[in-house]
Every structure is written in structure tokens, then in C-alpha cells.
Amino acid sequence: MFSIKANKSPGPDGYEGGFYREAWDIVGDEVCEAVLEFFASGKMLKQINATMISIIPKVEKPVQEKEGYDKVIQSHSPLRPGYGGSVFLLPQSVLEMVDKQCREFLWGSKEKGRKIALVAWQDLCWPKKQGGLNMKNCRLWNIATVGKLIWQFMHSKEQLWVRWVHGIYMKDEADFWNHIPKQDCSWYWKQLHKIKxxxxxWYSHDRYCLTSNGKYSVTRGYLALLGDRPKLADTDLIWSKILLPKHRAVVWLAVQQRLLTRTRLNRLGIECEDDMCVLCDAQKQEDAVHLFVDCDWAKELWAEAQDWMGIKVQLGSVQQTLQQIKQKRWSKFKREIVAAGYGAVIYHIWRARNGKIFKGQTVHRDFVMQQIKMTVRERINMFRDYKTARKCAWFLARICN
Ligand SMILES: [Zn+2]
Incomplete structure (x- = not known):
């Protein structure tokens, strides 16, 4: 409490560290009592619990969609630094509830009718480079943040609370790593021991090994708990800032083949009366390969987009096409722009298909192409700076005029 800067953002109770220091004479005893009570019983004040859960938005769209659902969930999570989760080991039931709220926020809940989770929650928790959405697995993130306490316990021996815990639990023992908690000690101390x-x-000779400077990092700890999964080559193009956020989401789902095409719906046991592609007259089953590779409507749209950008990239699966763009010997900015053009094409194929199926609307390719051009130009203007623009000036002149 006394090491928190006075104007640091307030915790879930709404008070800053400065308040507690100023008012310590009045509130000190009660704060100590509450903390000790938690350490002894593992139970948190109902009010604190309630505040933390209410941080997850309760309305369907608390912010504009263009900000990206993943960002909203991350920035409102009770486990982000500064909230109680970084100090307390939260009960399993609370962590599961937070995960559930995040899931429902992302996919919709049963009551609202949108309930198919297109990607399993544990897969969303991988970093973007590894194909996920960088959501936080609450349980592991909580362990990683509490791990910081263990780090402080070993390295900040002069701190008051560390001295206090040493006095109460460790007594004369000096070796924290080999300390085994007594049968009758508190719930919290036993939990900390388990985490330790x-x-x-992660430790060797009292040094934290997961960072080069030997200092504890919550993120590194979290990633170590998450485990290992190979990195994917094309994710930087999918998540490039030049792509519109809603385009990124559709491309990301398309790469993992998780969009609910009619073939996929049938496979999931959701019957569609008709499973043919609605964009062309070929009478072909609508699956990801047809929709994004073989369909004449899609092929034509990509051909027009290529003409406009003056490039040649063969249309393969979404992943293959992105890999081809990635391998081109263009400047990074040009690769990102082409990926944004391709992302817009994928998005509009999916949108045209949805419009036809759900609203019976037919959209003309010229109109779609106009929209794609407009979007890409807008994004270029938002993010170009003198240096990046100079590296592909000719290309930009072609696209933006
Ligand atoms: Zn088709």
C-alpha cells in the first residue's frame, strides 16, 4: 500500500494509493483486518468480488465495434495490471465466471441466439503469432501475476510485508524454495507454496531465467504456463494495422477455416436445405475452397483488385495466398497494403454471400470494388508516414489516384 504511487490508477474499490496513505489513521485498522482475513480464510469481501466482476461489460456493445472485440475484452479484464487479480489468488469459480463472460461477450450467449463459438476458448488464448487472439486464460494469468509476489518475496526482503510474512510463516527458515508450509497454516500460504x-x-541461483535481465515478467511467466505452440508465418499480415479490424476478424477465421459455410454447417449437424454457392451459377457446394478460391465471382473480384494494384498473386487458399504475399520482395508497407486489399476481398466475398443468403440481396461487383478501393485508400492515408511512403512511392501513386 505504501509503495504505490499516490496518483496510480485506482483499484476496483475506486480509491488511489494516496487516499489510503492520507486516511491511514482512520481506515488502516480495517484494511489490515480485511487483508489478514483474506490470507487466513481465502475468502474475499463480497463487495470486492462484485466490483471486479462488474468490470466486464454487461451491455452488448459498450464501445464501437471497430475497436475490436479482443481489445475490449483485454482492456476491461479484471486481471489486467492494477486490479485485484495481480495480488490475490482468485477462487476458481470467479476465474471461470470471468472466462465465461468474456466468451459470451465475444460470441453471444444462448439467450441472445448467437451461441456457436467459432473457435474454442483455449485456442483464443494463444498469442496472435501462434494463431490465437491473445485472450487471457484467467487462471494462468492470475498464477503468473501472483508469481510476482513470490519474486518480491525473495528479492525485496526489506519490504514490510515480506518481513512480516517471514516472521509469521518462515520463522527461522532462510530457504524459501525448500520451505514446506505447516499443516495448520493458512489457505493462502499453502496456495502460494503450490504456485512456487x-x-x-524458472529460477536458477535465485535468478529468473525467462528474461535476459533476470527480472520477473508476468507476461513471460504467463507464456511459460501456456506452453508451446509453433509460430505461424503470416499472422503479421492478418493483424496488420492497414487491414480494417472487421476484415482482420474475417480473414483470421477464414485462415483457420472456421467461417460457417453451408458445407461446414451441415458437418456440424445444422441442416441447410440447399448447400450450393449463391454467388455463382456453377452449382457447386459452398465450402471454403470453392468460396475463396474456385468461385468465379471471387476469382473475378480478386482479378480486378490485382489489376487495380498492378500486382500478380495467384489465388490459393486464404493461408496460401497470404504466404505468397508475404514472400514477395516488396517493401513491408507494400506487402501490408496488398494484404489489406486481399483482406477486403475476402471480407466482401463473405459479406456478399451473407447478404444473398440472409437478405436476398445481390451486390454488384463494381460496387464492391469501389468499396475496397475506398477502404484501402483510407487506411493508407491513416497510417502512411514520409519514410514508409518513400519506399513504395510509385505503388502508392498508382493506388491513391
Ligand atoms: Zn460460387
Whole structure:
């Protein structure tokens, strides 16, 4: 409490560190009592619990969609630094509830009718480079943040609370790593011990090994708990800022083949009366390969987009096409712009298909192409700076005029 800067953003109770210091004479005893109570019983004040959960938005769209759902969830999570989760080991039931709220916020809940989770929650928790959405697995993130306490416990021996815990629990023992909690000690101390045992391999000679400077990092700890999964090559193009956020989401789903095409719906046991492509007359089953590679409507749209950009990239699966763009020997900015053009094409194919199926609307390709041009130009103007623009001036002149 006394090491928090006075004007640091307030915790879930709404008070800043400065308030507690100023008013310590009045509130001090009660704060100590509440904290000790938690350490002893593992139970948190109902009010604190309630505040933390209410941080997850309760309305369907608390901010504009263009900000990106993933960003909203991350920035409102009770586990982000500064909230209680970084100090307290939260009960399993609370963590599961937070995960559930995040899931429902992303996909919709059963009551609202949108309930198919297109990607499993544990897959969303991988970093973007590894194909996920960088959501936080609440349980692991909580462990990683509490791990910081263990770090402080070993390295900030002069701090008051560390001295206090040493006096109460460790008594004369000096070796924290080999300390085994007594049967009758508090719930919280036993939990910390469990976490400590899980982190032993992160330390060598009292140094934290997961960072180069030997200092504890919550993110590194979290990633170590998450495990390992190969990195994907094309994710930087999918998540490039030049793509519109809603385009990124559709491309990301398309790469993982998670868009609900009619073939996929049938496979999931959701019957469609008709499973043919609605964009062309070929009478072909609508699956991802047809829709984004073989369909004449899609092929034509990509051909027009290529003409406009003056490039040649063969249309393959969404992943293959992105890989081809990635391998081109263009400047990074040009690769991102072409990926944005391609992302817009994928988005508009999906949108045209949805419009036809759900609203019976037919959209003309010229109109779609105009929209694609407009979007890409707008994004270029938002993000170009003198240096990046100079590296592909000729290309930009072609696209923006
Ligand atoms: Zn088709």
C-alpha cells in the first residue's frame, strides 16, 4: 500500500494509493483486518468480488465495434495490471465466471441466439503469432501475476510485508524454495507454496531465467504456463494495422477455416436445405475452397483488385495466398497494403454471400470494388508516414489516384 504511487490508477474499490496513505489513521485498522482475513480464510469481501466482476461489460456493445472485440475484452479484464487479480489468488469459480463472460461477450450467449463459438476458448488464448487472439486464460494469468509476489518475496526482503510474512510463516527458515508450509497454516500460504513449486524451473541461483535481465515478467511467466505452440508465418499480415479490424476478424477465421459455410454447417449437424454457392451459377457446394478460391465471382473480384494494384498473386487458399504475399520482395508497407486489399476481398466475398443468403440481396461487383478501393485508400492515408511512403512511392501513386 505504501509503495504505490499516490496518483496510480485506482483499484476496483475506486480509491488511489494516496487516499489510503492520507486516511491511514482512520481506515488502516480495517484494511489490515480485511487483508489478514483474506490470507487466513481465502475468502474475499463480497463487495470486492462484485466490483471486479462488474468490470466486464454487461451491455452488448459498450464501445464501437471497430475497436475490436479482443481489445475490449483485454482492456476491461479484471486481471489486467492494477486490479485485484495481480495480488490475490482468485477462487476458481470467479476465474471461470470471468472466462465465461468474456466468451459470451465475444460470441453471444444462448439467450441472445448467437451461441456457436467459432473457435474454442483455449485456442483464443494463444498469442496472435501462434494463431490465437491473445485472450487471457484467467487462471494462468492470475498464477503468473501472483508469481510476482513470490519474486518480491525473495528479492525485496526489506519490504514490510515480506518481513512480516517471514516472521509469521518462515520463522527461522532462510530457504524459501525448500520451505514446506505447516499443516495448520493458512489457505493462502499453502496456495502460494503450490504456485512456487510450479515455478521452480524458472529460477536458477535465485535468478529468473525467462528474461535476459533476470527480472520477473508476468507476461513471460504467463507464456511459460501456456506452453508451446509453433509460430505461424503470416499472422503479421492478418493483424496488420492497414487491414480494417472487421476484415482482420474475417480473414483470421477464414485462415483457420472456421467461417460457417453451408458445407461446414451441415458437418456440424445444422441442416441447410440447399448447400450450393449463391454467388455463382456453377452449382457447386459452398465450402471454403470453392468460396475463396474456385468461385468465379471471387476469382473475378480478386482479378480486378490485382489489376487495380498492378500486382500478380495467384489465388490459393486464404493461408496460401497470404504466404505468397508475404514472400514477395516488396517493401513491408507494400506487402501490408496488398494484404489489406486481399483482406477486403475476402471480407466482401463473405459479406456478399451473407447478404444473398440472409437478405436476398445481390451486390454488384463494381460496387464492391469501389468499396475496397475506398477502404484501402483510407487506411493508407491513416497510417502512411514520409519514410514508409518513400519506399513504395510509385505503388502508392498508382493506388491513391
Ligand atoms: Zn460460387
Amino acid at each position: 513449486m510450479g515455478m521452480i524451473s
